[in-house]
Amino acid sequence: MTRTNLNRFGTLIAFVLLCVGFSIAAPAAFASPANVFNLVQQMATLAIVATAATLVMTISEFDLSVGFSASLAAVICFVLFGQGYDVWLAVPAALLVGIVGGAANGVLVARFGIPSFVATLALGTILSGFAFGLSGGQSLFQSVPDGFKSLARGDVFGIPVLGFWIVAVLGVAAFVLTQTEFGRRLRAIGGNAQAARLAGLPIVRDVIVTFAVAGGLSALAGLLLASRLGSVQHTMGEPLLLPAYAAVFIGTTASPTGAPTVAGTLLGVAITGVMVNGMTIVGVEPFVQKIMTGVIILVAVLLRRVGRAK
């Protein structure tokens, strides 16, 4: 294999080796169909949030509110269930809140020039406050309709329902980013915002739309997570933030240009998911799991940078 191919497929090969390693370590458990089913389910919400992060990183911005949006959407949905509202009203209402929150991020960034790191952290904290207030800080798990639970549970022809969500969301995102004019504009903005502005691209509108979509995807991830668990806590989405960006960064190591891509992000999600799942199954101590996960992310990204520098 040539050096070019190794650079291009190295992360994918590493992922395969990881799977082979865990399959040898725990053949009956890790490689079992039941565990593959679990893995797909476990990766789904992270994959969707990481896709939201990928879209925003494509325009060279950050969205730190993704986890907060996920929590708030789930809380709103469950509060509405508690008041007797139907799934068909509660779910769109929760998604709408995510989209509006995301659009507000976009307005703060594009219209007012606030750095995305600051704007999304501030707005995310506000969303978190609403989630806390609405839930009363309690874990909500009553009055959940079966129709809602079926959003993220069970299977169709042996494939987990959440697997279809991954294909649908990431498929559409990948298509938009690579095959549409809108996607090309986003990449142009991310590549050189000043040049894009001088070229007359509608930067303000595109940035607002990108953040709005990211907010909507985050809300969707929160709803699917709530459906999978059957319960909601006002902080439930927050742990998604760091793994989502870790997945995007790992994914960039599989990209020829080092730019975020949906396929790369999916690979990053798969690597982080398999790492935690595999190490849990083979009984690696939790502190070792954390150290190894961090080291792998660091090594992958560092080597990519070293490779590009050469």
Add this chain to the structure above:
Amino acid sequence: MHKSIAALGLASILALGVSQGALAAGEKVSVITPFLAAIATGEMIEAFKAKATEYQWTVDVVDTAGDMAAFASRVEDATTSGAKAIVLVSVDPAQIQDQVDKAKAAGVPVVTIDGAKNASTVLNVTSDNYVLGETMTKFLFDQIGNKGNIVRFFYSAHPGVHQRELALDAALKANPEIKQVADHYVAVPGQVDDSRAAMDAMLLANPGDGAINAVWAAWDEPGIGANLAIEAAGRKGIVIAGIDGNPQAIDLIKACSAYIGTVRQGFGEMANIAAGELNTILAGGTAKADELYAPVELITRESLGVSCP
């Protein structure tokens, strides 16, 4: 890129090596919690591990640091990894009902310690949290003569802790001369530092003698944080009570600090009961009941034989 492959390969080899050690011992029991950072949860898990050693079980402990999604995922992993039993600590299994149902369907018994009764689990060993809250609240209110101002440190996301809060709500209703002047939802993990910061702010917002007479802590760690703030501010006339019988809290009671009482849950005893019943279950028997209670004890200066100036 050769090196990144090598790094991941190394991870696999290391995992393989560790797993060989883990699988070498007896039956595997997975202990999973989102709250290992809490001292009480840690105490229960350590006691369970000690008992498991007697039974020659291999115990895998997993902590998800408050992440409920990861908690659900790790329960799924334990179910597929061939664990003989799953022990959930300090969490209501209804919060991950689907995963608990799957474990039951796979024939893996699920035991909860400090959790809640559930149709898909074989046993919950706990204390009656409402009684814990009631006992502590009555003691604290008595200490301030059933009138004055209190502040509340709470964490309603934990169903057991929420029961204690309900006991406080009932007591406040029954004692109209006691006013709650501030409250704080405690951040977990990091509860001691978070509570200290919150108490700092409460003291500044309520200056003067008698502005705050007592601190009601839903468990001991927030109370310990509040005590740090009170000591640093040099405020007198404020008493603190908590729940759990945390050793640090007991030391503070002995040291004649503002911390005057805690209700000890028998955490070690809970874990011992759970392990004993699980041993019966793994041998083909059934638990004595689907919920068992460990005894509780009010610990005060008097009960410790301490006389303070």
